[in-house]
Amino acid sequence: MKKAFVTGTGTGVGKTIVSAALCLHWKASYFKPIQTGLDSDTETVQRLTGAPAVPPRHHFPEPVSPHAAAKLAGAEIQLSDLQLPETNPLVVEGAGGVMVPINGQHLMLDVMAHFGLPVVVVASTQLGTINHTLLTLQALRHRNLQILGVVQVGEAEPTGTQAIEHYGSVPILFRLPLFSELTPASLTAFVETLHGF
Numbered sequence: 421m422k423k424a425f426v427t428g429t430g431t432g433v434g435k436t437i438v439s440a441a442l443c444l445h446w447k448a449s450y451f452k453p454i455q456t457g458l459d460s461d462t463e464t465v466q467r468l469t470g471a472p473a474v475p476p477r478h479h480f481p482e483p484v485s486p487h488a489a490a491k492l493a494g495a496e497i498q499l500s501d502l503q504l505p506e507t508n509p510l511v512v513e514g515a516g517g518v519m520v521p522i523n524g525q526h527l528m529l530d531v532m533a534h535f536g537l538p539v540v541v542v543a544s545t546q547l548g549t550i551n552h553t554l555l556t557l558q559a560l561r562h563r564n565l566q567i568l569g570v571v572q573v574g575e576a577e578p579t580g581t582q583a584i585e586h587y588g589s590v591p592i593l594f595r596l597p598l599f600s601e602l603t604p605a606s607l608t609a610f611v612e613t614l615h616g617f
């Protein structure tokens with residue numbers, strides 16, 4: 421099944437760029453159910469891939485946690501409002517990391533359980549990633565969510581990679597290097613090197 425929910429160890433780790441890579445690799449559609457801030461991850465993915473995209477269910481202007489962005493907009497995100505598109509293959513991107521609140525009682529983890537998709541965890545290769553990644557994996561397993569693997573973003577760092585594989589009992593699907601120029605061509609060239617999933 422070429423469907424995944426792309427989460428990460430936090431905001432700004434590279435979920436959108438990894439989602440774009442997966443959209444190219446799987447020839448998948450893209451869906452970002454909850455967007456906060458004036459930037460649009462959907463526009464970024466479409467610029468880099470041309471992938472079909474389902475518009476966000478919620479897009480709030482304040483670049484803060486979804487629960488707060490909704491409140492500032494005089495709204496509230498309901499889990500029942502979030503419907504998974506039928507399209508296949510499909511890449512869904514969360515907002516921030518797994519413990520990000522979407523309303524007064526639900527977290528991004530609840531959105532992931534609601535959708536029931538296998539999960540890809542995006543993590544930096546920088547120092548600190550072992551702790552962040554193992555905590556994220558523990559939270560996912562606590563909710564019995566299927567984990568496809570970890571995608572690392574950044575320069576190769578074998579100590580962290582080996583520790584995450586060993587202590588996290590999880591495959592590293594691939595490592596996305598930092599591109600000096602992030603373009604459809606450079607991302608496509610990288611994706612052509614991917615095999616096996």
Ligand SMILES: Nc1ncnc2c1ncn2[C@@H]1O[C@H](COP(=O)(O)OP(=O)(O)OP(=O)(O)O)[C@@H](O)[C@H]1O
Nearest residue numbers: 431432433434435436437515516596597598599602
């Ligand atoms: N492999 C990469 N090479 C170059 N720049 C990158 C790479 N991955 C991410 N970036 C840049 O780092 C910043 C954060 O990446 P990105 O937007 O993918 O994070 P995110 O996890 O999706 O954040 P959010 O939680 O806001 O959705 C962006 O400016 C993006 O262009």
Ligand SMILES: C[C@H](N)[C@H](N)CCCCCC(=O)O
Nearest residue numbers: 431456457483484485515516
């Ligand atoms: C605004 C940012 N780009 C994301 N859309 C939302 C990140 C929420 C992070 C909340 C937190 O973990 O403190």
Ligand SMILES: [Mg+2]
Nearest residue numbers: 435436461513
């Ligand atoms: Mg993003």
